[in-house]
Amino acid sequence: MPEGHSVHRVALQLEADLVGRPLAASSPQGRFAAGAALLDGREMTQALAVGKRLLAAFGPERWLHVHLGLYGAWDFYGQVSPIGREAHGVGSIGAPRLRRAVRIGEGESELEDGAFPPEPVGQVRLRLMSERTVADLRGPSRCEVLDVGAVQRLLDDAGPDPRVDHWEDPESEVVRRVRARRVAVGQLLMDQSVVSGIGNIYRAELLFRAGLSPFTPGSRVPEELLRGIWRDWVRLLELGVEVGAILARDEVPLEEAIADPRLRLSVYGRAGEPCLRCGTAVALAEMAGRKLYWCPGCQV
Numbered sequence: 001m002p003e004g005h006s007v008h009r010v011a012l013q014l015e016a017d018l019v020g021r022p023l024a025a026s027s028p029q030g031r032f033a034a035g036a037a038l039l040d041g042r043e044m045t046q047a048l049a050v051g052k053r054l055l056a057a058f059g060p061e062r063w064l065h066v067h068l069g070l071y072g073a074w075d076f077y078g079q080v081s082p083i084g085r086e087a088h089g090v091g092s093i094g095a096p097r098l099r100r101a102v103r104i105g106e107g108e109s110e111l112e113d114g115a116f117p118p119e120p121v122g123q124v125r126l127r128l129m130s131e132r133t134v135a136d137l138r139g140p141s142r143c144e145v146l147d148v149g150a151v152q153r154l155l156d157d158a159g160p161d162p163r164v165d166h167w168e169d170p171e172s173e174v175v176r177r178v179r180a181r182r183v184a185v186g187q188l189l190m191d192q193s194v195v196s197g198i199g200n201i202y203r204a205e206l207l208f209r210a211g212l213s214p215f216t217p218g219s220r221v222p223e224e225l226l227r228g229i230w231r232d233w234v235r236l237l238e239l240g241v242e243v244g245a246i247l248a249r250d251e252v253p254l255e256e257a258i259a260d261p262r263l264r265l266s267v268y269g270r271a272g273e274p275c276l277r278c279g280t281a282v283a284l285a286e287m288a289g290r291k292l293y294w295c296p297g298c299q300v
Contacts, residue, residue: 002068002106004197005240007049008163009083010074010104012241014047014056016081017133024129028120028136035145036126038062044128051161051196055151063151064126069141073105078116079132084242108244161196162234163241175226178218185221186214187288195230197237204268204293205248206232213299214292249276267293 025039039058046057056064066072080100081087101111101118117134120127126137137143146154159177160170167173177194178185188194189203198206207214210229212221240246243258252263266276271284271293280297 001070001199002052002072002104003199003202003240003246004049004051004161005237005244005246006104006106006108007052007054007068007197008237008241009108009244010054011047011049011056012083013074013076013080013102013104014044014054014135016083016087017076017079018128018130018135019044019047021130024127026127026129028124028127032125032143035064035143038145039064039128048164049161049197050155050158050164050166051192052199053154053158053196055154061148063146063148065142065144065146065151065154066137066140067142068105069139071105072140073103073138075101075103075111075134075136075138077101077111077113077118077134077136084244104244157193159191159193159195162230162237164196171227171230174230175223178221178226179223180219182217182219184215184287185212185218186292186294188218189229190288190290195233198233200290200292201246201265201268202233202236202248205246205265206236207299208267208295209248211298211300214287214294267295269293 020043022041022043025036027033027036042058044056044058048055052067054066058064078099080102099113101113103109103111117129120136122138124136124138125140125143128135155166160167160173162170174195178188181188186203186207189198189206206229209232210225212225236248245258245264247257247264249257249264249266257263267282270282273282275282275295275297278295278297280295283294283296285292
């Protein structure tokens with residue numbers, strides 16, 4: 001499932017190439033035809049992510065709300081501006097290449113760049129098109145048009161997101177929400193009403209880095225340890241948005257981790273392998289219907 005850094009990168013891509021422009025909106029698949037008609041011909045005025053939710057404003061009273069779910073992704077064609085580290089000229093050779101095709105979902109990949117605009121391929125729920133850029137949405141779990149009141153309720157119900165200026169003291173709010181419940185902290189970190197944007201990978205890596213058992217009840221996690229996890233989340237999320245990948249091993253040089261996905265994570269996806277820190281076999285269990293990876297030797 002796409003995690004918070006991916007959705008923030010979608011918002012950055014929309015801001016770079018579609019915000020401020022009137023857009024043709026359609027539903028090639030047909031399942032979102034009524035919603036697309038409400039957006040067609042309007043200017044996108046803002047795009048932002050709140051955890052795993054994308055919000056795009058079309059004027060003050062009309063918002064597109066998208067949750068990618070397990071399989072959703074955005075495909076961008078035409079003028080696709082550099083974002084993150086590429087926008088600052090890091091990791092690129094020569095001038096940025098604007099004409100390209102990119103998919104942003106659970107991961108990121110280059111697509112075949114052909115004629116513009118491209119014919120819709122597969123089940124495209126929503127197409128947003130300017131004169132220079134096409135954004136195709138496929139496979140989301142939620143795609144709907146909301147009014148401003150519904151957007152406000154969504155924000156009020158969401159747990160804090162480090163990149164969204166909506167909570168007066170987001171760190172203390174996350175601490176309060178976790179310590180108020182006896183549910184396992186591994187489950188609480190995945191609860192988007194507690195903290196926004198953390199998915200299965202970030203959950204596993206944050207708890208490993210903190211040396212905390214995922215089975216510890218939230219009410220029993222020391223406040224300072226929770227504050228440390230929040231600050232680590234702030235840092236890892238910013239890094240993920242910047243590079244377009246989850247990088248959670250501080251001992252690995254950044255460029256090496258970007259080049260080799262096998263060097264990015266400590267416990268997620270490594271069940272049965274020796275822990276990189278203590279040598280204990282990484283364990284795998286199920287928590288609230290999702291795979292949970294942790295080191296029984298380090299996380300107590």
